Amino acid sequence: MTMTMEEAIKTRHTIRTYDGRALAPEIARTLQSMIAEINRKAGLHFQLMNGIKDALAPYTIRYGKWTGVTNYISLVGKDGPHLDEQCGYYGEQLVLWAQQHGLKTGWVETRLENPAEGIPVPEIAAGERLVITICIGYSEATGSHHKIKTAEEMSETSDPANVPDWFRKGMACAILAPTAGNQQLFKIHLNGETLSIDTVPGFLEKVDLGIAKYHFELGSGIDHSRWE
Ligand SMILES: Cc1cc2nc3c(=O)[nH]c(=O)nc-3n(C[C@H](O)[C@H](O)[C@H](O)COP(=O)(O)O)c2cc1C
Known part of the structure; x- marks a missing residue:
């Protein structure tokens, strides 16, 4: 059963511990077609990386301990002044869809610095940049609530x-x-x-x-x- 968008927004938290399972085929297919539509509409080069053991091994991570990550979405696009904002805007559409469908997610800043034999990495064409990564998968964890600012402050x-x-x-x-x-x-x-x-x-x-x-x-x- 899917949850409403309001529930998805309220329950979503960053999850850093996954159970290592690849995405179910129908989930992967739907995500692929959503990503293809985003790429077509916004001229981006988002890529779904699914079912990869030690998926984050080729990356240096800005902070946090991430385990069991097997699937992720690479937010890649032609470098330019609006690329970061576009990655946030379109990436969050995928995050909230995932949350609605019982998946867990986490945004993580990754730099592709340690390519390892046998571990696939996204394609980053000339003139493109990998902005950020969204880990996606299955976990019993629900995350924790953090102190946030009020609407008046923001x-x-x-x-x-x-x-x-x-x-x-x-x-x-x-x-x-x-x-x-x-x-x-x-x-x-x-x-x-x-x-x-x-x-x-x-x-x-x-x-x-x-x-x-x-x-x-x-x-x-x-x-x-x-x-x-
Ligand atoms: C653009 C962006 C980059 C982030 N980078 C990292 C990261 O490098 N490592 C990490 O553990 N969490 C990262 N996070 C997750 C944030 O720490 C998290 O979203 C924030 O603390 C709020 O917690 P919540 O997502 O559980 O509500 C990132 C989040 C965003 C939106």
Whole structure:
């Protein structure tokens, strides 16, 4: 049984311990077609790596102890100023779909520094960059809740006494967006009718911004084109 998107947003946490199983064939097929559609629509080169023993061995990981990772999605694309944000925005669509379907996920910063014989790695063509990785698979773990900022801390509105309901709902989802190191550096602004988002510098903060945009759109029901 699948869970609602609201449940998926509320229950999702980073999982770092997996049971080592490859993705079930029908799950892998659906993910492949979602990834193909994202790649077609956004000009990205996301790749599903499924059923690989010691899948993360070729990588240096920024932080955290990850075990049993057998499947992951490599978020690769043509390098450019919007690549990080796009990876966040489209990657989170896959994360929340996975959560709805009983899978567990975790974003992890990976650098492909230790290629090992016999362990497949994604294709990174000339001019492309591997931005980040989403581990995906099965686990009994549910993750843990971390202290997060409030919607008021993460937003700014020109008329605080009359914040529209759609903006409140968007913020309720945006503050649950995963961020690198739980840094939560983005801020969402409503100035009159104008909606925008920005971030102060951190690490992978543009990926975080893309993830937060997607959460806000889900919660508020606004169209992607609404952002300034
Ligand atoms: C862009 C991004 C990069 C991340 N990189 C790492 C990482 O390198 N290692 C790690 O263990 N967790 C990583 N995380 C997971 C965050 O630490 C986690 O999302 C955050 O602490 C909030 O916890 P939650 O996802 O359980 O709600 C990353 C998350 C994001 C969104």
